[in-house]
Amino acid sequence: MLPGNPRNARQMEMMMRRLGMKTEEVPDVEEVIVRTKEKDHVFRAPEVTILTVQGVRTYQVVGNPEVRPRTASVAPSAAPSAPAPPPGPPEEDIRLVMEQANVSREEAIEALFQARGAPAEAILQILTRSR
Numbered sequence: 001m002l003p004g005n006p007r008n009a010r011q012m013e014m015m016m017r018r019l020g021m022k023t024e025e026v027p028d029v030e031e032v033i034v035r036t037k038e039k040d041h042v043f044r045a046p047e048v049t050i051l052t053v054q055g056v057r058t059y060q061v062v063g064n065p066e067v068r069p070r071t072a073s074v075a076p077s078a079a080p081s082a083p084a085p086p087p088g089p090p091e092e093d094i095r096l097v098m099e100q101a102n103v104s105r106e107e108a109i110e111a112l113f114q115a116r117g118a119p120a121e122a123i124l125q126i127l128t129r130s131r
Contacts, residue, residue: 041065101126
């Protein structure tokens with residue numbers, strides 16, 4: 001509640017709307033898990049509200065968590081596996097660069113790597129290189 005006079009729910013909603021704030025309840029939430037390196041915080045049947053302020057969405061979770069230590073989800077195998085290749089840029093970024101800069105998939109991926117994953121920067125690099 002904001003300091004000052006007590007306000008009813010309708011007045012509070014109008015004030016929030018004027019400030020560019022919007023709230024929405026997320027219905028039928030069954031479970032929310034907050035996972036840290038050492039623990040899982042499991043909320044069963046929590047109340048979840050999304051607060052949007054100037055385009056930034058903040059999730060509020062209300063409930064009693066069950067805190068439990070993290071366990072390894074995969075049993076260690078007998079033979080060590082090869083390290084996974086580094087993940088490439090997201091497919092949607094590749095397609096965006098290909099379409100906007102009119103280049104091949106390989107050129108788009110290379111430009112995204114050079115631009116450290118920033119599609120706009122990759123497109124600008126390709127377009128300025130073409131001149």
